[in-house]
Every structure is written in structure tokens, then in C-alpha cells.
Amino acid sequence: MSDRIADIWGTRTPHAKDAPWPVRVDLHLDDGLAESDVDQWVQSACVLCSNGCGCDIAVRDGRVVGIRGRAGDVVNHGRLGPKGLYGSWQHLGEDRLTRPLVRRGGVLVESDWDTAMDLVVRRSRELLAEVGPLSHGFYTSGQLFLEEYYTLAVIGKAGIGTPHMDGNTRLCTATAAAAMKESFGSDGQPGSCTDVDSCDALFLFGHNMAETQTVLWSRVLDRLHGPDRPVVVAVDPRRTKVAEAAVASGGVHLAPLPGTNQALMNGLVREVIANGWVDRDYVDAHTLGYDELAVTVEPCTPEHVAGICRVDPDDLRRAARVFGTSDRVLSTVLQGFYQSHQATAASCQVNNLHLLRGLIGRPGCGILQMNGQPTAQNTRECGADGDLPGFRNWDNPGHVEQLARLWNVDPLTIPHWAPPTHAMQIWRYAEQGSIKFLWISGTNPAVSLPELPRIREILAREDLFVVVQDGFLTETAQYADVVLPAALWGEKQGTFTNVNRTVHLSEQAVAPPGQARSDLDVFLDYARRMDFRDRDGEPLVKWHDPEGAFAAWRECSRGRLCDYTGLSYDKLRGGSGIPWPCDEDHPDGCDRLYADGVFPTHPDVCEDYGHDLLTGGTTSPEQYKAQRPDGRAFLKAAEYAPPPEQPSADYPFVCTTGRTAYHFHTRTKTGRSRRLRRAAPEPWVELSAADAAALGVREGDLVRVESPRGRVEAPARVGRGRDGVVFVPFHYGYWDTGGDGHTRAANELTLTEWDPVSKQPLFKVAAVRVTKLADGTRPAPAPTTTASAPHDPAGVPATAGEDDVREDVTPTDPPAPPPTPERTPNVPHPASKG
Amino acid sequence: MHLATYLGLLHSSLTTLADAFRQVGQGHGDEPDVWHTCQVLAGRVDRQTEALLPVVRRYGEHRETEPERLHATGLESTRGGPVGLLRDLQDLYTLAGLADITWTVVGQAAQGLRDRELLDVVTSCEQDTARQLTWLRTRIKQAAPQALIAAR
């Protein structure tokens, strides 16, 4: 048995390049239970990060009692990480909402579905009559199922007709989508997790994979322990496990100052160009914009960039050389880029590096513009985030017409007169009182949005009617007018799609507690009560259950890049998850996209006409068409511009927020798992050793971090990050603290500011000051196993759990990877189109 | 030759435009994207002014004698609320539009004079002015429905 709190990534199963990743089946059952005690295993996949590991849920006496990785799943080959093992079901019985609540005389009281839904529908109707659709906003999640998002999208876009729909995916993966739209014309992950098995070099841009997608990192570790290991390059201001691996592999750890990624990336692009590592044939045949890119990066010499980013220019040269000279490069990008300044511009430069060298669509050559949350891909593709469903282009009347026909509604109902309203703007409209009805599902903005003092004020506004739909009474639910109890994973059926497009079916294993209902049932109920109709007077939403919603979505996806028409619940049962596009001609899905270097940039198919990366100004359809992209990718360029907030005499440090391996989001689930709670029980403030010394702070001392917006007080971890940078984990809020002070959540500090293209908020660049409040009595409660490890391990007990996971390194054959077609389905070939 | 007059007009309209971007940014600090983008764009207009200076030095500029109607009037103050934002962005659009067409006029003269240095300046600055107009149009389109229909 293994202790997977202490050993996050589990037993190594090393293998050589291009050899399949061996199977290892991880199993964890409730204390005292053996496999023979399990009544039933129910197929699912883990919803605690974007990896989406295939798993089976153990059920005994109508209760979930354990979990096991699915050996035959292409994503995880049987493995699970600590969150999946210890945090996927342990919360199901804890503190759940079991009845609707409504506000009466200022307090939330228990009610019933009819009363609660009646209130919701009445307010909704009133506002539609008084103000119209622009009074309504929907703020959803990256954790519901595809069927739920699609239903919500149809309700919002064709029922109400509001452009104000977004998800918390705006905080997590909006930049991934934006960068892919800018470069390739559409959302849709080019690469695959299988590229880990065959790459020669692995670049992780602002991606602490070791903590955010632990099973994917196990896959990397198995290469790093194998015979012909890849060279790793890590870009991260902290000394993460990824950064350590980079150094150990003979690669490079670049730790740029937060907010300077675009300068660093321009420097890397320039080196690749200046050293002649560009594949001119590929660039000429498959891209547009080379000259402008070359001119833009020309001044970004290693010395120039090193001055801005405060890195060693020779490190930058070495990193560029690894990129420029390795045969197969896989790059991954996540929050260090997405939640920072010039997010889309910097993420596009990763795409540019690959396009310049033609490293795309082949084994080991890929890009993973990562997702954070498990079902973020579905929020995006179903249109629950404001985009039009099926990666359709809001600025393309033909695409709007397609949806109007599919839904049988007037095209004018579907909001498409301007870019969809992003989350930060939705909150701004609520602040200004023009959005008066806000329905929040499956997310906790009172902890996760930037500048929490402001968010609390907005939620508390008298003129804002707030509906919160959740499994728990979250910090946000405390502000609701109506709280709707939601069924969670394992308590409902549905599908979702992971970071490399792999679709899994998650079956219902047990009944939801009390009167809790699936989010799908709640949305369907609302649609019914609102009596949304199509043009023929028939009900707008024509399905009644998950499988019906899936079938409707399948039609919506037909002919688009995210084609699901080859998938069904039956097909997803029993075997592995299957990556879209999956249609009649590609029944096993597609592992990689763009093998032939043809991209969905044709004006008839592209999801977006693109933006100016500096300002976010949108390219008009005419301008776009004039470029005649027709299948070529865009090499988008942008100068570096300094971040909106920089350290000053008053606030001399830069604060970045982030995760730990043991928690997910605002801990509503993982904080209710005993093992995960013990591993990372309380927030901490991470300082570099030199900064701590200068402040007179020792390990465990209580410190205050203050920004112009608010403050956080927590014990200091004297850690191993770069000087001048403070790290605060963002998981901790107030549901499990007694007091009512607001000094625990990292987002008390962050600023209201976002990337001009993806509109993703900037969580990584708040200027702060740090003061010591009191001597500590014990080390900070930060895990020692990961990036938060102490600078000086002496006296800090190691983070550990119990030996309670069985790891079976079986001789079973690993599942074969899905095929990669030469031509990407539904991407028109230049020859075949005008 | 009236080029000097036009260089003077361009110079003053760029100064006015940069000031106006800063003013609108500061006046709408509660819209962080407006605030930040206006600062960025103001800085880039300053760079246009700098790029123009060597040319101005060569041809001189007739600031005093320029006809009154060739003078771009700046913003006196910014307005409040969602409709105020819309109006201020529209004012910026007008000022940026004047700068844009003035660059075009100067560019035509540069063609006639075969002045390569001036042509290079015009080409790079016209792109930047197009960027300002694009952003303004985008932001105005975004703000308009809510301001005109739902805002109080």
C-alpha cells in the first residue's frame, strides 16, 4: 500500500521514448473495506482537474465507498492522483444542501422546489418585461456536465436572449481558447497527452503540472526516469517540482518577474529566428504574419529581455537552443501565463514557436494550451461561456443562422451584435445596477474572483437578485436570494471533455442527498416554467434527460471541429474515453489535430476573426477575409507592455496566487476530505529566503500581506521562490472559519484587471507589502512535498498521510492511442474551398 | 507649400489625442480595461509625436498661422455613467479619426515629395492609428446596448 499524500505521483513505471506508457491501477477504498465489499463499480472520470482521469466509482449499500483508475483509459492508464483518490467522493455526505433555501426577512430559510423556482421565475419574468434580456446574467462553472452547459446555453441565448453568460472558466482557461482562436482560427487542442511519451523536449510555460495535473506529471516522470529522457524547460517564478526536474534533466528553469512573460516570449521567438531555426518551408506554406512577427521581436535581444524579466540572458539563450534544436517539442501552458499580464499575447507566442519550427500534429510535437477545470472544455464548446455553441463565430451571420435553424428561433434573438459579455464585465454591470438577475451555478465567486471586497459589495446589492445553485452552502450562497441544492458528480449522469478533447461518460452511482437535483434538471425545470417556445410554438428545450441533451448537442456539433456525431452514451460505455472530433469517418476520434498543417482559419469556418493582441480591438470580417488565411495559421505578434500594477515604494513585492496539489478551487469538495484537509489545512504566505531575512521573518511567523484592495494574514513559509515575489494559495475562504474577518482569501489582494483579448483576470501581478505581525510557534501549514517546500527543511515535519492506496503495476497492455488523421475533420482544405 | 501647416496640425492633434486618451482613462478608472488601454494608447500616440519630430524639424511647422478650423479641440472634461463612457469614447473616436486622416494627407504629400523618411513614419503610425480606431469601435459596440437599453 502507498501513502499518496506523501508520494503524490506514486510508483514509477519508466519507459523509453515512443514506448507505450505502462498501466498502473490505483485503488482507494474507505477505511476497513476490501474490494470484495464493493457491490458495484460504476464508470466515470475524475472531475477535480482538467486531466479527467478515467475511473470507476465503488458503491456499497447505496453509498460511494471508493475509487479505482481505469486501466484501459487513454488518459491515465489506471492512475489517479491524490485529489481523485482522496477528494472525489469523500465530501458527498458532508454538509450538503438538501433543500432549496429562500431569503425571508434577510435570512435564508429552508423551503421547497416549487416556492424557490416560483420566486426565480417571477423575478425573471418581471425583469424581462421591465428591462428586457440585458437585465439577466448567468455565471456558471467549469465543473458541470456537457448536457447541463448546452441546456443553459440554449436557455440563455435562445430563451432569454442575453449576451451576459460566462463561466468561471474565464478565470481559468479563457486564454487557452483565445490563444487557439487567434493562432489557429478555433478553439481545439492541437496536441495530446500521448505526446509526452514521444517528445525530446518538454516546455512548461507557467504550468506547475506537478501540482495541477498530477497524473499527467506522473506520465512525464516516467519519461524522465526512462532511458532517453526529454529535456525539460520550466518558466515559473517559483522553484516548483517542474523547475527542479528542468534543472535535473539538463534543461533550464527561467524565473521571470511576474508580468513580463511577453518580453520573455518575444526574446525566445527572436532567438529562434536569429539562429536560423525556422522551418521556412512550413512557415511559407502554412502561416501568415511572419514579417510582422520578425520585426516586432527584433529589438528583444537576450540582454534586453533579461533586463525586463530579470533572468540570466544565457539561460534564455539555452532555453531557445533547446527549442530550436530538439526534433520533437511538446509545450504546455497554464495559469502562470493565462492569469498574468498579456496573457493571450504570451500564449500565442508559444503557438508561434511551434509554427515557426513546424512542430505540430506529429507524435511528440504538440501544444497543450491547458485547461484548469475538468469540464472547462465543455463550457467553451457548448457556449455556456458566452461563445456561440460549437465554436461558432458570433460575427459570422451564417453561423448565427445555423443556430437559429437548429433551435428554430429568430436569428435576432441570439445575441451576436457584439462580443459576448465576459465575466468581469457581467460583474461590472451588476455593480452598476443594469444586470439585476444573476444566476450562479457550480462556482464560488465570493472566494474565487479578484478583489473580493468589491465582489461582496456587488453580491449584497439590494437591487441584484442572486440565485446560487450548488452542492454546499458556499460563501457565495450566503448572499443569495434563492439557493438551489445541486446533485454532484456520482449523483447524476452526463459527459465531459478533458484537456486533450477526450470525452468521458460519468454514470450516476448513487442518489443525490435529500431534495438535491442535477443542474440539468434545474435548468430544464426553469425552461419549462418560463415556457420558452420556438418559432412554431413548440417547447424550445426539447429534451428531458442527459442522453436527450447529449443527442441535441451532437446535432449542434455536426460539421464543426468539435464534432461529437460519432459518439453516444453506448459507445462511451465500457472502454476508454474518446477524443473529438469523432464522426462517421473517424469513429475512434482523433488524437492530434493539424497533421497536415491546415488550420480552421477559412472565414466560413473560423470561430473568431481575431483581435489586436495589445488592445483587444476586434478584426472586422472584411479585414479578416482580405488576409485570405484559408487554412494558414496566424503568427500573431505583440510588443511587451509593462503590467498595470508594478511594485512601488509602498507596495514593494509582487504577489502571485496559485494552487496546491491537495486542493481544488475553493475547497468546497477537497476541504471536506479528511486526508486532503490534513495535508494542507490552512493558508500560508510564501516568501523567498532573502526577502524573509530582510523582513525579519522566520518560518511560521504570522505575517500580513496588504495590497491597495485588502489584506491577508497567515503564517509565513520561508520558501524557495524568487526574490521580490510573494505567493499565496487561493483555495482558502471563510466557510470553515468561525470569525467574520476577511483576511484569509488570496483574492482580498488581487486587482480588477484583465487581459484585453481573453478577458482573463490578472491574478498574478498584485503589488503588495508584507509586515510581520507575531512570532510563530510552529512551521507554516504549507505542504513540504511540492513547490511550497521550505527553504530549510530542518524542523518542518514532512507532509504525510497513511498507507491506504493500492497501486497495481499490472502487466496489462496499455490502451492504444487514438488515431491521428492526416486531414483534420471539418477543416476545409485550401484546394477544396474557393 | 502647405505641408508645414499640415505637420503643425498633425502635431497638435496628436498632442490633443494623447491628452484625451489619458483624460478618458482617468475619468473612467472604474472600467479597468478602459483605464489601462487608454494609458497604453496614449503612450503610443506620444511615440508617434516623437517619430514626427525629425520631420517637423526639417520642414518646420506653422502652428501660429494655421486656420482655426484645422485645430482639434480637446476634451474639456469626462462624463459619468455608462452613457457618459459611450460619449467619451465617441469623442476619442472623432479625435483619432482626425489624426488618422491627417496622417493620410501628410502621407500623400510624402509620396509626392518622395520623402522616404516621412513615408516610413506615416506607414508605421497609420497602423497604430488604425489600432486605436479598432479598439474604440470594439469597446463602443460592447458598451452601447447595455448603456442605451438597460442602464439607469
Ligand code: SF4
Ligand atoms: S490528475 Fe486530475 S483528473 Fe486525474 S485524479 Fe488527479 S485531480 Fe483527478
